[in-house]
Amino acid sequence: MTRLPALHWQIAIALVLAVISGWLLGDVPAFLTFCDFAGKMFLNGLKMLVVPLVLSAMIGGIGNLSESSVIGRYGLRTLAFYLGTGTIAILTGLLMVNLLQPGIIEGKPAGPLLGLAADTGKVLDSVKDKGASDMLAVVVRLVPENVFAAAASGDMLGLVLFGFMFGYFVSRLPKELHQTQRAFWQGIYEVMIRIAKVVMAFAPLGVLGLVAPIIAKTGWSAFRPLAWFCVAVLCALAVHLFITLPLVLKLICRVSPLRHFHAMAPALLTAFSTSSSAASLPVTLESLENRAGVPRRITGFVLPIGANVNTDGTALYECAAAMFIAQAYGLPLDLPTQFTIVLAALLTSIGVAGIPSASLVAIALILTSIGLPLEGVGLILAVDRVLDMCRTGVNVFGDSCATIMVARLEGEDGILGMPSLKGRKPLEG
Template sequence: MKSHWQIAIALGLAVLVGMLVPSDSRVFAACGFVGGLFLNALKMVVVPLIVSSIISAMSTFGDAGALSRIGVRTMLFYTATTVLAVVTGLAMVNLVEPGIVDGRPARELLGLASGAGQLSEHVSSAKLSDVGDVFYRLVTPNPIKAAAESDLLGLVFFSMLFGIFAARIPGAAGQVQRDFWAGVRETMMHITALVMRCAPVGVFALVAKAFSATGADAIRPLALFFFATLGGLLFHLLVTMSLLLAVIGRVSPLRMLRAMTPALLTGFSTSSSAGTLPVTLDCLRHRAGVSERVTGFTLPLGAAINLDGTALYECAAAMFLAQAYGLQLDLVTQFVIVAMAVVTSMGVTGIPSASLVAIAVILGAVGLPLEGLGVLLAVDRVLDMCRTAVNVYGDGCGAVVIGRLEGESDILSRPL
């Protein structure tokens, strides 16, 4: 049985078991243990895989013009899709108006006046004080520390610089560097393949544990907001990205969905774009047929800065809370929310409670109190799983489109 079917079956069984098994049972504890092992195995390969993939990809660019061309195209594509995602979230919340109940703001129903102190203290302790911090974190003072803390922004930037200058070293010394990092990358791909053999078991354990802890209550509160956001995420994944694949990439969106199925299911179950990176790389290289030259650059960069689902969620959450408070936001304020969602989504990777931190920045920019963050926690876990899948799919679409623009003609032409 193919891996994506194994994962899909494990996902369905996990939902069923999670609904039936109480959270104080031994099965729940066993799922937590097995799921934790799987997550640790994924995280184990992320940093060396990112570093070796980027350095190896950068070191193959003997032509500086080719490197700058791919870099510019990748950044333009990722920025454009993030903006489209945010605008989709904005439109969905304005259309559905989940913060309005029976024509009145839902502030009292949601109990927004309570619990502000603890959340404010939690958010203020995070290391994202302003938008400028996003760019400040690009240049890490200690690459080893960045690797230990999984600070992908600093790690990606350092690895890109290392690979670029490794390509310029002449003679045997340069070849040794290129061969070494290519060998590390190959080794990490084999380790990743070993980890992925355990993916169905890991996915089952993680999802069963999540549903056992929350049950059906995870989607009952804030139902309108939940479904409005979920609708926006589905629209971006199935409509927006399909149009970009068909028009710019000239490939079949259905074949892309099939090729990315293992990565989408892994991203959904783990709620980690970075943790899913090994699976995404495997899907794009072996199932979609994108070259290592393109995937080694676009996918690690995308895992660090291209979070379409996160950006959409941030914008939708800020607008929902504004409606709940009864605020009528003008176009200028809504534009500020869009801009802040785009920028902060590119800089929250690796920060604990990243979405809450980013939403806090947006709320502060438009003058909303931080107490509104508390009401989001009821549905944040399930939406986190959904938006991570969208993040992963956006990275994969970026690799396919850039590969096609670079003249790779056999992408998505292999039988799946």
């Protein structure tokens, strides 16, 4: 019997086929109908798992921690990683746009030359009422008035806080009740992982259905007037993905970046295909636990938070897009303006939901903060979807690096095949 290649190779092959078929068959209605069906079914299957998987992973993970000091260490290290790498990502995007100046063509602002995308009006309708108060709304979303409504609407910020609190107080229960709760949530988690494996068996077909229509719709013509902007963003993302984060893995975590890339290949390809860190969460959890060897109590704590808070790629893109639009409009980019962009990108990226193109709302907030018209969003619409795929991959890889860092600093043994960083036994949960 012929053995199928590993899942990440199947997905990679599907991506190549999606590009070719989208280019050749993009005007065939039957093909696009099939792609729409396959893509939606796969994406729905992943999203179906997110709420029960996040809650069971987080409650089970934190519920296994018997000491408050351990939870505090996990939280501080996770937060420090997210803020540190997020700031570096934003500064990388800022530097690249300043070097390449994609918003300047032949010494003149590119806005009049580029024009606006045809569907700018739809985007403006969705973001025109956004303002500074929306940043406060991120804090309000942490405490949902109805946790079931939050689950139904996919408001993951509120669910993450609820899961954290529930798991914490599970760890404080008397022994008998504690064991019952642990067994219950452990059972749910195991069921979700098994369903996730069934869904991922259809990943190549789903990837084909998701990516081929994008190629068919945008083609390559959309990139020509925005080629330099795409180059700036992709170069900045590449620096963060292949230099900054691997340096963290090598210098702080003392693990092989190549091993980690190999372990995370299914999650990275899924993130690239779906443009959703939330939808990729089941695959990210499975990759870190079964391929990288990270204990569940750590993945259950770090990853659900990271999927909603740690968005390095998104923060980088928001900064680069705002700088590009400012250049295209001829706005003088003095240091105070650039500092405003950096700060706004860091704050708004935290509240961006893990869904495709949600960062357009954040970019609108940044434009408002520096006094630019919201119509500037139209300059990047043609290429936003494809760049969204790339930055989501960076987001997911950043989440995984944070998880590896927490595990290694906690003295866990066997992470990516490496001995304990501290030469001591792992903490007992």
